[in-house]
Amino acid sequence: MRSALFVRALLALAAAFVLGGTLLTVPATSAPTAPAERVSTRVSALAPGCLPSRCWTAIAFNPETLRSGWTQSSAWGSKTRAMTSAHNHCRVRTVNEGHARACIWPGKRRVFNQGGCVAVAWRLRNGRLIEWAKGKAFGPIVAQRRARAAVRGEGTIDSGYSCPPRKG
Incomplete structure (x- = not known):
C-alpha cells in the first residue's frame, strides 16, 4: 500500500516539475496549448498509457x-x-x-x-x-x-x- 502511494507521489512530483519547467522554457509568443501538449506527452511516457484514475x-x-x-x-x-x-x-x-x-x-x-x-x-x-x-x-x-x-x-x-x- 505504501509503495503505491510512494509511486503516485513521485508521479505527481514529476508532473509538477515537468509542468514548471515547460512553462519556464516556452517563449511568450507560443500558442497557449503548447505547454499542455508537451506535459501530457511526458507524463504519458511515465505511466503505462494513462494515469490510473x-x-x-x-x-x-x-x-x-x-x-x-x-x-x-x-x-x-x-x-x-x-x-x-x-x-x-x-x-x-x-x-x-x-x-x-x-x-x-x-x-x-x-x-x-x-x-x-x-x-x-x-x-x-x-x-x-x-x-x-x-x-x-x-x-x-x-x-x-x-x-x-x-x-x-x-x-x-x-x-x-x-x-x-x-x-x-
Missing part, C-alpha cells in the same frame, strides 16, 4: 455470437483509442469468425467508462438473445450487478466485464 475501457458486444471484444493493453489513454481497440478486438477474435461485422461499436450503446469498469449482460430465452445492457461502476462486481439488473426477466442471464489498469 484517467484510464478508459470499452466493450464491443457481438449479439450474433454473444462474445465481446474489450480494450487491449496500452489503449486505455483516451476514449477513442479504448473504443477502437475494443471494436477491433471483437472483430478479430476467432469466436466471432464469420460474424465480425455484427460487433457493435461501443459508442453506439455507450459501453465505455473512465476510471472504472464496464460490464455487459445479456438475457437468452429458448436459445435466442432477448436483450442486452451495460453497467458501469468502480469495480467489476458492481458493474456486472448493474448490467444484470437491466436485463431482468425470463431466461438465462450471463455477463462479462472489462476494467482498466488501477496502478501506474
Whole structure:
C-alpha cells in the first residue's frame, strides 16, 4: 500500500516539475496549448498509457455470437483509442469468425467508462438473445450487478466485464 502511494507521489512530483519547467522554457509568443501538449506527452511516457484514475475501457458486444471484444493493453489513454481497440478486438477474435461485422461499436450503446469498469449482460430465452445492457461502476462486481439488473426477466442471464489498469 505504501509503495503505491510512494509511486503516485513521485508521479505527481514529476508532473509538477515537468509542468514548471515547460512553462519556464516556452517563449511568450507560443500558442497557449503548447505547454499542455508537451506535459501530457511526458507524463504519458511515465505511466503505462494513462494515469490510473484517467484510464478508459470499452466493450464491443457481438449479439450474433454473444462474445465481446474489450480494450487491449496500452489503449486505455483516451476514449477513442479504448473504443477502437475494443471494436477491433471483437472483430478479430476467432469466436466471432464469420460474424465480425455484427460487433457493435461501443459508442453506439455507450459501453465505455473512465476510471472504472464496464460490464455487459445479456438475457437468452429458448436459445435466442432477448436483450442486452451495460453497467458501469468502480469495480467489476458492481458493474456486472448493474448490467444484470437491466436485463431482468425470463431466461438465462450471463455477463462479462472489462476494467482498466488501477496502478501506474
